[in-house]
Amino acid sequence: MGSIPDPGELTELTPPSFDEFQRQTSLMTSCTLLWKELSDHFTSLEQNLLKKSEALRNKIQSLDKETKVSLSELEQREVSIEGSVEIALGKLGENKEAALFALRKVSGEVDENENGEVDDGEGLLLVLKSFCVKMDALGFWRFVTGKKKELEALRAQMPLALAECLDPARFVLESISEVFPVDKRVEKSERGNDLGWACVLVLESLIPVVVDPVIGKSRLLVTPTVKERAKRIAETWKASLEERGGIENVKTPDVHTFLQHLVTFGIVKKEDVNLYRKLVVGSAWRKQMPKLAVSLGLGDKMPDMIEELISRGQQLDAVHFTYEVGLVNKFPPVPLLKAFLKDARKAAASIMDDPNNPGRAAQLAGRKEQSALRAVIKCIEEYKLEDQFPPENLKKRLEQLEKAKTEKRKPAAVPANKRTAAVPANKRTRANSGGPMPPAKAGRLTNAYVSSFPAPPTIVRSPSHAQYPAGIPAYHSPPPMYGSRSPPTNPYAYSPEAAPPLGSYPVAPMNYPAYGGYGNGIAPAYQQAYYR
Numbered sequence: 001m002g003s004i005p006d007p008g009e010l011t012e013l014t015p016p017s018f019d020e021f022q023r024q025t026s027l028m029t030s031c032t033l034l035w036k037e038l039s040d041h042f043t044s045l046e047q048n049l050l051k052k053s054e055a056l057r058n059k060i061q062s063l064d065k066e067t068k069v070s071l072s073e074l075e076q077r078e079v080s081i082e083g084s085v086e087i088a089l090g091k092l093g094e095n096k097e098a099a100l101f102a103l104r105k106v107s108g109e110v111d112e113n114e115n116g117e118v119d120d121g122e123g124l125l126l127v128l129k130s131f132c133v134k135m136d137a138l139g140f141w142r143f144v145t146g147k148k149k150e151l152e153a154l155r156a157q158m159p160l161a162l163a164e165c166l167d168p169a170r171f172v173l174e175s176i177s178e179v180f181p182v183d184k185r186v187e188k189s190e191r192g193n194d195l196g197w198a199c200v201l202v203l204e205s206l207i208p209v210v211v212d213p214v215i216g217k218s219r220l221l222v223t224p225t226v227k228e229r230a231k232r233i234a235e236t237w238k239a240s241l242e243e244r245g246g247i248e249n250v251k252t253p254d255v256h257t258f259l260q261h262l263v264t265f266g267i268v269k270k271e272d273v274n275l276y277r278k279l280v281v282g283s284a285w286r287k288q289m290p291k292l293a294v295s296l297g298l299g300d301k302m303p304d305m306i307e308e309l310i311s312r313g314q315q316l317d318a319v320h321f322t323y324e325v326g327l328v329n330k331f332p333p334v335p336l337l338k339a340f341l342k343d344a345r346k347a348a349a350s351i352m353d354d355p356n357n358p359g360r361a362a363q364l365a366g367r368k369e370q371s372a373l374r375a376v377i378k379c380i381e382e383y384k385l386e387d388q389f390p391p392e393n394l395k396k397r398l399e400q401l402e403k404a405k406t407e408k409r410k411p412a413a414v415p416a417n418k419r420t421a422a423v424p425a426n427k428r429t430r431a432n433s434g435g436p437m438p439p440a441k442a443g444r445l446t447n448a449y450v451s452s453f454p455a456p457p458t459i460v461r462s463p464s465h466a467q468y469p470a471g472i473p474a475y476h477s478p479p480p481m482y483g484s485r486s487p488p489t490n491p492y493a494y495s496p497e498a499a500p501p502l503g504s505y506p507v508a509p510m511n512y513p514a515y516g517g518y519g520n521g522i523a524p525a526y527q528q529a530y531y532r
Contacts, residue, residue, distance in 0.1 A: 073215075073218075076214070076215065077215065077219065079214075080212060080213075080214035080215050080219075083213075083214050087213055124147075124150065124153055124154070124157050125157040125160060125161060127143065128140070128143070128154075128157055128158060128160075128161030129160075129161045129164050131143060131161075132161045132162055132163075132164040132165045132168075132171065133164050133165075135165060135166060135167075135171055137171055137174035137175040137177075138174075138175070138178075140171075140175050141175040141176065141178060141198070144158075144175075144198050144201070144202065145195055145198050148197065148198075151197070151201070154201060155201060155204075155205070158201065158202065158205035159205045159206075159208045159209055162205055162206060162209045163209050165209075167223070167226065168206060168209045168210060169206065169210055169221075169222045169223070169226045169227075169230075169265070170223075170226050170229075172202050172203065172206045172264075173226065173229060173230065173233070175202060176198075176199045176202055176203070176257075179195050179196075179199060180199050180233070180237070180254075180257050180258075180261070181233050181234075181236045181237035181240065181258075182236065182237075182240060194251070194253050195253075196251070196252075196253020196254060196256060196257050197253065199253075199257040199260075200253075200256050200257055200260050200288075203257070203260045203261055203264045204260060204264070206264050207263075207264055210222055210264075220265070220266050222265060222266070226265075227265060227266075227267065230261065230265040230267055231265075231267050233261065234258070234261060234262060234267060237254075237258050237261075238272075238275070247275075247278050247279060247282060248282070250279075250282075252282075252283040252285075252286060255279045255282065255283045256283060256286055256288070256289075256292075258279070259276065259279060259280070259292050259296065260288075260292065262276075262296065263292060263295045263296065268295075268296055268297060270297065273296075273297060273298065273301070276293075276296045276297075276298060277298055277301055277305065280292065280293045280296070280298065280305070281305055281308055281309065284305075284309055284314055284317040284321070285314070285317050287320075289317075289320075289321075290320050290321045290323075290324035290325075291324060293305070293321070293324075294324060294325065299325060302321060302324075302325045302327065303327065303330065305321065306318045306321050306322055306327065306331055309321065310331075310336065310339075313340075313343050315336040315337065315339050315340035315343070316336070316337070316340045316375055316376070316379060318331065318336055319331075319333045319336050319337065319379060319383070320379075323383055333379075333383065333385060333388075334385060334388045334389045337376050337379060337380070337385075337389060338389075340372065340375075340376065341372055341373070341376055341394075344368060344369060344371075344372030345369065345372075347368055348365035348366075348368040348369045349365070351364050351365040351368060352365045366401055366404070366405060369397075369401060370398060370401050370402070373394050373397060373398045373401075374398065376391075376394060377391050377394050377395065377398070380394075
């Protein structure tokens with residue numbers, strides 16, 4: 001057996017080897033790296049937990065805030081109901097007396113004259129109120145559609161009249177039911193008469209009537225029954241799109257009425273946003289479309305819609321949309337207006353190239369450019385763009401076009417040096433060389449117009465007939481009022497920046513045969529119409 005060494009006994013110490021030192025060093029390094037990795041991992045977990053905790057805290061705060069706002073709105077709605085009822089009761093007595101007075105004042109006039117002729121705005125309001133108090137939707141509709149010339153007066157007085165209705169929303173739906181959502185008129189002549197303007201007018205006038213007087217537009221005073229009926233009407237209109245040939249073939253007044261119907265009754269659907277977008281873009285030239293687009297929830301789609309309008313050559317409509325949603329910096333208006341004028345000039349030039357009817361083409365081209373100039377000038381004045389795009393050159397060009405149009409209508413003047421040789425057009429004489437006598441009708445007309453209808457055989461004579469004796473006095477021809485006109489070399493020069501000198505559109509050359517040559521024994525060349 002080996003002896004156990006005594007702990008107190010001194011023994012010889014074995015020095016550590018270099019390999020052992022390296023092993024311990026590597027172990028310490030790996031432990032350090034592992035500790036650092038674990039420390040970083042736990043630090044990351046702690047930071048993530050802090051972030052999530054902060055997000056949850058913010059979300060809880062926002063929910064608490066929304067809850068308080070919702071509770072406050074509910075409380076306000078509850079209070080506003082009582083306030084609205086009090087307001088309605090307060091106006092009831094006044095409306096009753098006013099309605100009775102209006103009925104007594106206009107009942108005879110309405111019965112005697114179904115058109116309800118009135119002299120001023122007050123009389124118009126009384127007539128409208130009489131229909132609204134009696135809830136006579138059909139009579140109201142007939143009266144409004146017959147007053148298109150008094151559109152602005154109707155727009156001002158109709159909200160006041162609709163406020164007298166027992167149920168304004170139901171009254172409006174019944175009044176426009178003859179033409180919306182489907183035109184139910186039987187006679188074709190009536191169906192050809194577009195009444196979309198009246199539908200839009202009535203629907204727009206209903207908005208201030210159904211808005212809650214305390215809360216505002218966030219709550220409409222429309223009964224659930226009427227609102228469901230409005231939804232069914234909207235679905236019926238959408239279902240009729242296929243029968244009308246799709247969105248592309250729907251008339252703009254119908255589209256405007258449908259969109260205004262959705263906004264008025266607050267029945268916009270998020271799932272139909274793409275449909276609304278197509279309808280708005282297709283009828284973007286309507287003045288109310290930018291505001292309707294915002295009310296339909298298309299604000300976030302406006303940049304794409306504006307770009308689509310620009311690509312379709314509707315730069316002027318794009319300018320109105322940019323100002324409505326505040327995207328002027330992204331879509332500057334001046335370059336758009338200049339591009340619109342440039343496209344209008346190209347379109348007018350293409351019309352001028354029509355060889356079939358140059359006179360008519362010149363007239364259409366002039367109207368095209370005049371319309372574009374007026375629209376751009378109005379847009380510049382509306383949005384105060386005079387500093388960026390001075391309209392003076394545009395106005396000068398517009399004056400030039402209007403002046404050229406006026407001058408073109410003036411009759412051609414007879415030269416002064418040839419007026420003495422003229423013979424009254426109603427005098428018929430024969431040529432001294434025995435030439436044929438011209439038709440009586442051509443001699444009577446001051447403008448030497450040649451009829452395309454065959455003349456009576458007792459008057460018309462062809463050049464092959466016997467010549468008249470030479471002793472007959474010479475036939476004097478009418479003054480040479482007409483000749484061949486050559487068009488200007490550059491009749492349609494124009495740039496949006498500066499207007500060129502005055503130029504008129506070319507007119508079709510007019511060559512009228514002159515009744516000359518009677519004194520030389522040569523028969524004049526008559527139109528072929530005289531020898532039929």
